[in-house]
Amino acid sequence: MGKTLFDKVWDSHVVKNIENGPDVLFIDRHLVHEVTSPVAFLGLKNRNIPVLYPNRTFATADHNTPTINQHLPVKDELSANQLKALEKNAGEHGIPYWGLGHEKNGIVHVIGPENGITVPGATIVCGDSHTSTHGAFGAIAFGIGTSEVEMVLASQCIMQPKPKKMRINIEGELSTAVTPKDVALFIISKLTTSGATGYFVEYAGSVFREMSMEGRMTVCNLSIEMGARGGMIAPDEKTFEYVKGREFAPKGTDWDKAMAYWETLYTEDDATFDKELTFAASEIEPMITYGTNPGMGFGISNSIPTAEQIDGAKATFAKSLAYMEFNEGDSMIGKPIDFVFLGSCTNGRIEDFRAFASIIKGRKKADNVTAWLVPGSHKVEAAIKEEGILDILQEAGFELREPGCSACLAMNDDKVPAGKYAVSTSNRNFEGRQGPGSRTLLASPLVAAAAAVTGKVTDPRELMQLQEA
């Protein structure tokens, strides 16, 4: 029986298979940030051991950093401490560290691909669950806890049982204004937030083949929101083209060798999956969430279901609506909003800013909206300026902030106040995720842009028609 893409990459990284236990899996590249690493480095210190492969380890500051005045000392003492700790730990162990202001600084999952750290067929981990992003390149990438960060620092390995395999096929053509974010939110709404727990997902079908690398990253990024360990897409010409020439990508004869391997990375025709799902691209609309987990979403023109229409626990559903102060049967279109967040490792890449700009061009930011536009990295920031997107944003009354995770997890000052509504391009709408008491509606950059200029939930297709007319 043939192997799947996932089997090929996983099996080639198994150092040892423990009977009735996990596999010891070799990790090619390890990304480290300030929040989940300090205790891991302390662990090494207590054991008096070094980082085994500093050259396979890359550190950046992103989770807990301000998005304005990054050239000034960080005001929050605890945040400043974490940044200092990472700089010191990286220095002591000889790990490249791209701190605030460094040209390579940005969100871990944005800078990995940008700098060629992310390559097909690799195993990549990071102490952040959205590490699944890197699966867009045909890598096995997943988030780990701090004990595991320590394991990888100490031994470049992790111990995990091999997950089950799922394939999600989507064929056909996406409709107008349906972005990769909508594809992902659609899948999660179908599977629920636990529907893929225990599985590693491969995305297949024409929709993903046609998608840009940025779009594939958005989809793989959200794999974790349906409970999956990670998601991946077979590498193709687009992937190779993207990786080629980037700083940490193989060069010269190493490139040729790598290519020979990468071209073998696809699922064989006769390979089988533990579970397989198929959807039609035409089913997908621009999506929005109305509840307090990413599975509580639907096409933007729908109304909130009633408790009877819900399969899961009614009490949990009611609690969620009470938190959001929404009622059963409410239409989402027209709901007033207060904040818009464009950014995060889900939608903080150049394509997302292009999409946002396409809607706001020639319009004005709504007065009742506070907008945080946060590029995923300095490279994205530079591209925004170079492509003239900054001018469009400024003409419409928006400001651009400096890179970082920002309101995705609201560890810094970018917190949505209690009771306020935010249309957010990030990945989680949990209670209080964007600040204590905050209410999050997850959506694509197009839907976020439509909300930013109208001050309420608006179908972006309406604004696009006006533009065309």
Add this chain to the structure above:
Amino acid sequence: MAYDKFEVLTSTAVPLPIENVDTDQIIPARFLKATERKGFGDNLFRDWRYNNDGTPKESFVLNNAQYGGKILVGGKNFGSGSSREHAAWAVYDYGFRCVVSSFFADIFRNNCLNVGVLPVQVSPEFLEKIFRAIEKNPHTELKVDLPSQTITLSETGESESFDINEYKKGNLLNGFDDIDYLLNLKEDIKEFASSRPI
């Protein structure tokens, strides 16, 4: 990080019959700024437990003196969301040694096992039974027996077995962690690494 060995735990339990309890509820992100693993228990379920002014919310179960013990019983899909191990630390630091649910999120389950908290997955029916028993009598005792992989309602003797990976079971019984194991494999790992381009 070393932790206490886990063998048989007999204790009352704290019920939290809510589904999809996510890691942002277990420990909100703003409490992740520490550089040491200390004091996370104080902020376990922070926003459900306390009002904005820091006073306890009477209605939340951790503030109800009737309930206590070393076992936390949660609804389906417990621990979904982030990879932050801080969530498992907070559970441990508060004093729980075992979390029972009918379904766990993957990374959270793993993190628990790595810090010495035993995640016990039971059937939805048995979970209901536990919730009902605690509702009737908050002093209901549960016995979690790791060597025999069973969980029992002490009062009625009703019992169910649970799964755990043999290797992880050994670790918990002995208070070992994975790093000890991996450090012993170093030579194999180095040899393997030489065949993997960076």
